[in-house]
Amino acid sequence: MKAIVPLAEGFEEIEAITIIDILRRAGIKVDVVGIEDEIVMGRNGIKVICDKTLNEIEELDYELIVLPGGNPGYKNLMNSETILNIIRNMNSKGRIIGAICAAPLVLVKAGILKDKKATCYPKLKDEIPNYEDKKVVVDGNIITSQGPSTALEFSLEIVKILKPEIYEQIRRDLLCDKYG
Numbered sequence: 001m002k003a004i005v006p007l008a009e010g011f012e013e014i015e016a017i018t019i020i021d022i023l024r025r026a027g028i029k030v031d032v033v034g035i036e037d038e039i040v041m042g043r044n045g046i047k048v049i050c051d052k053t054l055n056e057i058e059e060l061d062y063e064l065i066v067l068p069g070g071n072p073g074y075k076n077l078m079n080s081e082t083i084l085n086i087i088r089n090m091n092s093k094g095r096i097i098g099a100i101c102a103a104p105l106v107l108v109k110a111g112i113l114k115d116k117k118a119t120c121y122p123k124l125k126d127e128i129p130n131y132e133d134k135k136v137v138v139d140g141n142i143i144t145s146q147g148p149s150t151a152l153e154f155s156l157e158i159v160k161i162l163k164p165e166i167y168e169q170i171r172r173d174l175l176c177d178k179y180g
Contacts, residue, residue: 001162002029003064004057004086007050008077012070013042014148015100019066022155025170026163028064033057035080043070059086062095066158069101069121069147077106084110091141096162100145100154104128107142118144152176 003023007016016032023030034040034050041047065086067077077083087110091097099107104120105127107113117130117139125131135150136143136157143161145154156176160167171177 001027001064002031002062003066004031004033004059004062005066005068006033006035006054006077006080006083007040007042007048007068008035008073008080009041010043010070010076011040011048011068011073012101012148013044013046013048015068015070015151015154016042016048018151019068019098019100019155019158022152022159022170023066025173026159026166028159028162031057031062035076035083043073054080054082059089062090064096064098064158064162065090066098067100067103067106069099069103071102074102074106077103078109087112094141096141096143096158098143098145098154098158100151101147104144107144112142116140116142118142119146120144121147 032050033052035054038050091112101121117132119137136145136154
């Protein structure tokens with residue numbers, strides 16, 4: 001199983017790193033992909049060296065795509081026609097699509113949230129057609145979440161769906177049951 005986590009300048013570091021870490025703990029191969037360059041600067045000045053750039057990937061290689069938020073990161077993702085097309089194509093094949101914080105707005109622009117329940121950063125809720133005020137919302141192949149503080153729960157929900165046999169073990173290893 002392979003995932004793509006695309007990073008654009010201004011991505012939210014907590015969200016991106018949490019997603020990458022948890023999916024890799026679950027044994028999912030994650031390609032961190034810079035939409036323009038191999039080195040991408042997050043919104044708080046943390047630079048990440050990506051595994052690949054967008055022009056080096058073949059979308060058919062991936063079972064899921066997960067978009068971190070962050071401003072202006074989500075806007076930069078939204079302005080990438082390549083990212084929008086990957087999302088549309090993966091959705092048409094029923095593949096898993098995750099987005100957190102402001103990134104569900106990228107899914108709106110891609111046209112895949114019309115009939116789906118979703119959540120996002122609460123200040124942006126009016127931009128989501130069927131907004132639900134929950135930390136994580138799953139509707140079919142679409143998984144959305146609210147923001148940095150929900151990144152762990154969001155990432156674990158993806159694992160629960162894709163690798164249910166190791167979900168509880170990862171939760172225990174992370175001390176999720178002990179502290180909340």
